[in-house]
Amino acid sequence: MDLRTKYLGLHLESPLMPGASPMVDDLDTVRRLEDSGASAIVMHSLFEEQLTGEKFATIYHMELYADSYSEALSYFPHANEFALGPDQYLEQIRRIKAAVDVPVIGSLNGVTPGGFIDYAKQIQQAGADAIELNLYSVAADGDEDATSTERTMIDVVKSVTSSVEIPVAVKISPFFTALASFAGRLETAGAEGLVMFNRFYQPDIDIEALEVKPTIHLSDPSELLLRLRWTSILSKRVGMDLAVTGGVHSHEDVIKSIMAGASVTQLVSALLRHGPEHLVRVRNDLIEWMDQNGYSTLEQMRGSMGLSRCPDPQAFERANYMRTLHSWTPRK
Amino acid sequence: MGLRINTVMQTCFFAISGVLPREEAIAKIKKSIEKTYGKKGKEVVEKNFAAVDHTLAHLYQVTIPAVADSKTTMPPIISDKAPDFVKKVTAVMLANKGDLLPVSAFPIDGTWPMATTRWEKRNLASEIPAWDASICIQCNKCAMVCPHAAIRAAVYPADSLAHAPITFKATDYKAPDFKGSKYTIQVAPEDCTGCKLCVAVCPAKDKSNPRHKAIDMVPQEPLRNQERENFEFFLSLPEPDRSKIRIDVKGSQFMLPLFEFSGACSGCGETPYIKLLTQLFGDRAMISNATGCSSIYGGNLPTTPYCTNRDGRGPAWGNSLFEDNAEFGLGFRLSINSHQTIAAELLKKIAPQVGDDLATAILLAPQDDEAGIASQRERIKALRLKLRVNPSVDARVLESMADYLVRKSVWIVGGDGWAYDIGYGGLDHVLASGHDVNVLVLDTEVYSNTGGQASKSTPMGAAAKFAAAGKTSPKKDLGLMAMAYGNVYVAKIAFGAKDVQTVKALTEAESYRGPSLIIAYSHCIAHGYDLSFGVEQQKLAVDSGYWPLYRYDPRRVEAGESALQIDSVAPKTPLGDFTKNETRFRMVERQDPMRFKQLMAANKEHAARRLALYTEMAKPPLAKAPTNGHVAAKEN
Numbered sequence: 024m025d026l027r028t029k030y031l032g033l034h035l036e037s038p039l040m041p042g043a044s045p046m047v048d049d050l051d052t053v054r055r056l057e058d059s060g061a062s063a064i065v066m067h068s069l070f071e072e073q074l075t076g077e078k079f080a081t082i083y084h085m086e087l088y089a090d091s092y093s094e095a096l097s098y099f100p101h102a103n104e105f106a107l108g109p110d111q112y113l114e115q116i117r118r119i120k121a122a123v124d125v126p127v128i129g130s131l132n133g134v135t136p137g138g139f140i141d142y143a144k145q146i147q148q149a150g151a152d153a154i155e156l157n158l159y160s161v162a163a164d165g166d167e168d169a170t171s172t173e174r175t176m177i178d179v180v181k182s183v184t185s186s187v188e189i190p191v192a193v194k195i196s197p198f199f200t201a202l203a204s205f206a207g208r209l210e211t212a213g214a215e216g217l218v219m220f221n222r223f224y225q226p227d228i229d230i231e232a233l234e235v236k237p238t239i240h241l242s243d244p245s246e247l248l249l250r251l252r253w254t255s256i257l258s259k260r261v262g263m264d265l266a267v268t269g270g271v272h273s274h275e276d277v278i279k280s281i282m283a284g285a286s287v288t289q290l291v292s293a294l295l296r297h298g299p300e301h302l303v304r305v306r307n308d309l310i311e312w313m314d315q316n317g318y319s320t321l322e323q324m325r326g327s328m329g330l331s332r333c334p335d336p337q338a339f340e341r342a343n344y345m346r347t348l349h350s351w352t353p354r355k
Numbered sequence: 356m357g358l359r360i361n362t363v364m365q366t367c368f369f370a371i372s373g374v375l376p377r378e379e380a381i382a383k384i385k386k387s388i389e390k391t392y393g394k395k396g397k398e399v400v401e402k403n404f405a406a407v408d409h410t411l412a413h414l415y416q417v418t419i420p421a422v423a424d425s426k427t428t429m430p431p432i433i434s435d436k437a438p439d440f441v442k443k444v445t446a447v448m449l450a451n452k453g454d455l456l457p458v459s460a461f462p463i464d465g466t467w468p469m470a471t472t473r474w475e476k477r478n479l480a481s482e483i484p485a486w487d488a489s490i491c492i493q494c495n496k497c498a499m500v501c502p503h504a505a506i507r508a509a510v511y512p513a514d515s516l517a518h519a520p521i522t523f524k525a526t527d528y529k530a531p532d533f534k535g536s537k538y539t540i541q542v543a544p545e546d547c548t549g550c551k552l553c554v555a556v557c558p559a560k561d562k563s564n565p566r567h568k569a570i571d572m573v574p575q576e577p578l579r580n581q582e583r584e585n586f587e588f589f590l591s592l593p594e595p596d597r598s599k600i601r602i603d604v605k606g607s608q609f610m611l612p613l614f615e616f617s618g619a620c621s622g623c624g625e626t627p628y629i630k631l632l633t634q635l636f637g638d639r640a641m642i643s644n645a646t647g648c649s650s651i652y653g654g655n656l657p658t659t660p661y662c663t664n665r666d667g668r669g670p671a672w673g674n675s676l677f678e679d680n681a682e683f684g685l686g687f688r689l690s691i692n693s694h695q696t697i698a699a700e701l702l703k704k705i706a707p708q709v710g711d712d713l714a715t716a717i718l719l720a721p722q723d724d725e726a727g728i729a730s731q732r733e734r735i736k737a738l739r740l741k742l743r744v745n746p747s748v749d750a751r752v753l754e755s756m757a758d759y760l761v762r763k764s765v766w767i768v769g770g771d772g773w774a775y776d777i778g779y780g781g782l783d784h785v786l787a788s789g790h791d792v793n794v795l796v797l798d799t800e801v802y803s804n805t806g807g808q809a810s811k812s813t814p815m816g817a818a819a820k821f822a823a824a825g826k827t828s829p830k831k832d833l834g835l836m837a838m839a840y841g842n843v844y845v846a847k848i849a850f851g852a853k854d855v856q857t858v859k860a861l862t863e864a865e866s867y868r869g870p871s872l873i874i875a876y877s878h879c880i881a882h883g884y885d886l887s888f889g890v891e892q893q894k895l896a897v898d899s900g901y902w903p904l905y906r907y908d909p910r911r912v913e914a915g916e917s918a919l920q921i922d923s924v925a926p927k928t929p930l931g932d933f934t935k936n937e938t939r940f941r942m943v944e945r946q947d948p949m950r951f952k953q954l955m956a957a958n959k960e961h962a963a964r965r966l967a968l969y970t971e972m973a974k975p976p977l978a979k980a981p982t983n984g985h986v987a988a989k990e991n
Contacts, residue, residue, distance in 0.1 A: 079399065
C-alpha cells in the first residue's frame with residue numbers, strides 16, 4: 024500500500040506524525056515514535072515568553088538577597104556555569120536529529136518579532152527540517168482590533184519566512200472572522216503549510232475555592248469535525264499543504280482528514296493515552312481499510328471530499344442545520 | 356530589577372564622583388554587566404543596560420539650601436515610653452553610636468533585657484494587611500503563619516471596647532467556646548514586614564469579588580498612625596484564660612506570642628514555628644539555640660524578639676556554639692532537675708511548717724495541661740507567702756528555687772546545619788539520654804545564615820554552595836534515625852501544608868516525658884522564590900511526597916498501636932510541580948537537563964521507598980509490644 028505523502032516539501036512515508044507535545048522531551052519516546060511509523064517528529068513549541076520569563080525570574084531570585092545581610096553575600100552558587108537561553112531546546116533538536124532518520128520539525132511560539140526571527144534561525148541552525156510557527160495568542164486587548172492583530176501575525180510570518188531557508192508551516196486557532204481570507208494572506212506571506220487547529224490550554228473554574236484552575240484535557244474525536252470543515256473549505260483554495268491536528272485518534276479520522284484535503288495528520292492525545300505504539304495500530308487499520316475499499320494509494324483519496332469535489336459542498340458552508348429539500352437544489 | 360538598586364546606585368556614583376571620566380566609567384559598567392549576564396541572554400543584559408541609561412536620564416542635582424527650613428523632623432530612634440535601659444543603651448546602639456557607650460553601661464553577666472524588638476518600629480512594609488471583619492471566618496490562620504507576630508487575633512469581653520479608638524475594628528465572635536465575646540484581627544503596622552503570607556493563607560474570599568479576601572494588602576502610610584493607636588489598644592485587651600483555650604490552630608493564636616518582630620527575613624519559614632512554641636509553652640520555656648539564622652534573629656544585639664507576658668514570664672534563651680547546642684540544652688534539663696530535687700527535698704523537710712497538704716499537693720501535682728500548671732503556680736504563690744514568714748535558712752534557699760517546682764519546658768532549637776551536620780553527634784547523644792528535652796529542627800535544607808551551603812539535609816537534585824551541580828545523595832533521614840531508638844518522640848511537620856498537625860506535634864512532643872525531635876519544613880530565601888508562596892510550596896512539598904508528615908509517639912506502643920502514624924496522604928501531585936518553582940532546582944535543570952531528570956527520578960524513587968518503609972512501620976503491631984522501659988523517670 025502506498026501511503027506516501029508530501030508535506031512542506033518533505034517526502035514522507037505516511038501521513039501519520041505526532042503533533043507538538045512533550046513526548047519529544049524523552050529520546051526513548053522519540054525512538055519509539057519513529058519505530059512505530061511516525062513519518063516526522065514535531066517538537067513542542069519553544070515559548071519565547073516562557074523563556075524570557077524564566078530567565079528574569081531565575082536571575083531575580085538568585086540576586087534578590089545578595090549583598091543584603093551582613094552574614095552572607097549571596098545565597099546561591101555562582102551561576103556562570105549554566106545558560107538560560109534556548110540552548111536546552113536547540114540541544115534537544117540536535118539530539119533528536121542524531122537519533123532518528125525521519126525529518127524533525129521545530130516549533131516556535133514567539134511574542135516579539137525579534138524573538139521570532141532569532142529563535143527561528145537558531146532552530147534552523149540546530150538542524151530542523153522545517154518550522155511550525157505557533158501563532159497562539161489570546162486577543163484580550165480591547166484596544167487592538169482584528170485587522171491589526173492579523174497584520175501583526177502576517178508580519179511575523181513574513182519576517183520568519185524571509186529569514187530562514189527551511190519551509191515554514193503556520194499553526195493557527197479557528198478563531199478568525201474570515202479564515203479563508205486570512206489563510207490566503209498567510210500563503211502570500213510565505214507559509215508553505217497550514218496546521219489546523221491549535222488546541223488551547225483552557226482554564227477552568229473551581230467553584231468552591233473560587234479559583235481559576237489550569238487544565239489540560241486530551242482531545243476526543245468530536246473535535247475533528249471543525250478541522251474537517253475547514254480543511255475541506257481551504258483544500259484547493261490555497262496552495263499550502265494542510266495538516267490536521269486535534270481529534271485525530273483512529274484510522275477513520277486519518278481517512279476523513281485526507282479526504283478533506285490534508286497532506287498529513289498529527290496525533291497527540293491518542294498517543295499520550297495509548298503510547299507511541301498506537302501509531303502502528305492506526306497505520307495497520309488504515310492499510311486494511313484502504314485495501315478493503317479498493318484504494319492502492321493515499322493520493323487517490325486526497326481532497327476527494329474537499330469543497331471542490333464533494334457531492335454536497337454547501338453542507339460544509341452552512342452554519343445552521345437546515346432540512347435539505349431534494350427538489351430545491353439540483354443534484355450535482 | 357525588582358528591589359535591587361546596586362546597578363542604579365553604582366551608575367550614580369560613577370556619574371558624579373569623577374573617579375573616572377564619566378563616559379569611560381559608564382562603558383566599564385556596561386562591560387561588567389555584559390560579563391556577568393552575557394550567558395544569561397541578551398534580554399537580561401539589555402534590561403541592565405536600560406537601568407544604567409534610565410539612571411543617567413533621571414539623575415538630577417539636588418540643591419541644598421543654606422538654611423534648613425523644613426518642618427519635617429526625624430522620628431526619635433525609640434519611643435519615650437521605652438524602659439530606661441532601652442533608652443540609655445539600646446537606643447544608642449540602634450543609632451549606630453554604640454562605640455560611645457562605656458563598658459559600665461552593659462549588663463555585667465551578659466544577660467540582656469527581653470522584649471526589645473518592639474521598640475525598633477522599623478516601618479519596613481510599604482503595604483500592610485487590612486482586615487475585613489464581614490468576610491472573615493475567624494480561623495486565625497493569618498496569625499498562625501505570620502513570621503513576625505505582626506498580625507494577631509484576640510477574643511475578649513465586649514465591655515473591653517469601652518475606650519477603643521474610633522477606627523478599632525471588632526466583630527462578634529462566632530464560635531461557641533467564648534460565646535458573646537468580641538473578636539479582632541489586628542496588625543502591628545510598624546512591625547509588619549509586608550511578606551503577604553497572611554494574605555496567601557487566608558481562606559475567606561468575598562463571594563462576589565474573590566480577589567478581595569478577609570485580609571488584603573493596602574498602603575501602610577495612610578494607616579500608620581491610626582493602626583499604631585489601634586495596635587496599642589489591642590495589646591491592652593484582656594487575654595482569655597489559657598486553661599479554657601482549646602489547643603488547636605485557632606486556639607493557639609489567642610495565646611500571646613512571646614517572640615515578636617524579629618529581624619528574620621520577610622516571609623521567613625522558620626519563625627512561625629518558634630512563635631507558636633512560645634505561644635504554647637513560652638511562659639515556662641528554656642531555649643538553647645544553636646548558632647545560625649535562629650540565633651541571629653533570636654538575639655541580634657542590641658535587641659531580642661523574646662518577650663514576657665503580663666506576669667513577667669517568658670522564655671529564657673541562650674545561644675551556644677554550633678557544635679554543642681544539644682548538650683547545652685541537655686545541661687538546662689539537668690540543671691532544672693537538680694534544682695527540682697533540692698527544692699523537693701527542702702519542701703519535704705519543711706512540710707510541717709508550710710503545711711503538709713500544700714507540700715504534698717505541690718510534690719504530686721500532675722502539671723499535664725494549662726489548668727494543672729496554673730494550679731501549681733497558685734500553690735507556689737501560697738508557698739511563697741508561707742516561706743516569707745519562715746525565718747529558717749531552708750526557707751530562704753527554697754524561696755530562691757521554688758519556681759522550679761512548676762514544670763519547665765526545655766527546647767533545643769537550631770537549623771539543619773546544626774542538627775544534621777555539625778551538631779549531630781551531640782544531638783544523637785542527647786536523644787539517647789532519654790531526658791525530657793524537645794528538639795526543634797528548623798530545616799531549610801541548607802546552611803541559610805552563611806549563604807546557602809549544602810548540608811546533609813539538602814535534597815537530591817538541588818543546587819547549593821558546595822553542590823553547585825545539584826546534590827547527588829539523598830537527604831539524610833534524621834527522623835528515621837531517631838525513631839530507631841524507640842523511645843524518642845519524632846515528628847515531621849510543615850505548617851503551610853497541615854497546620855493542625857504542626858500544633859499537635861508540638862503539643863505531643865512537649866507532653867512526652869522523654870526526648871522529642873521535631874523536624875520542621877522551613878521555606879527560605881536560599882530556595883529562590885517569592886516567599887509569599889511559601890505556604891503553597893510547603894503544600895506542594897507534602898502533596899508530591901517530597902516531605903511526608905508523620906508523628907512517631909512511643910506512648911502509642913503501650914496502647915497496642917504502632918508508634919508511627921503518617922499524617923500526609925499518598926503523593927498526589929508530580930514532584931516537578933514542587934521543584935519547578937524553586938531556583939535551587941531550576942539551576943540544576945538548566946545546567947544539565949538530562950542529569951537533572953535522572954536526579955529527580957532518583958529523588959522520586961527514594962521518596963517512594965521511604966514511604967513504603969514508613970507505611971510498613973505504621974501498620975498495627977501483631978501483638979502488644981512491651982514498653983520501652985528506658986524512658987527516664989518523670990521530669991518536670
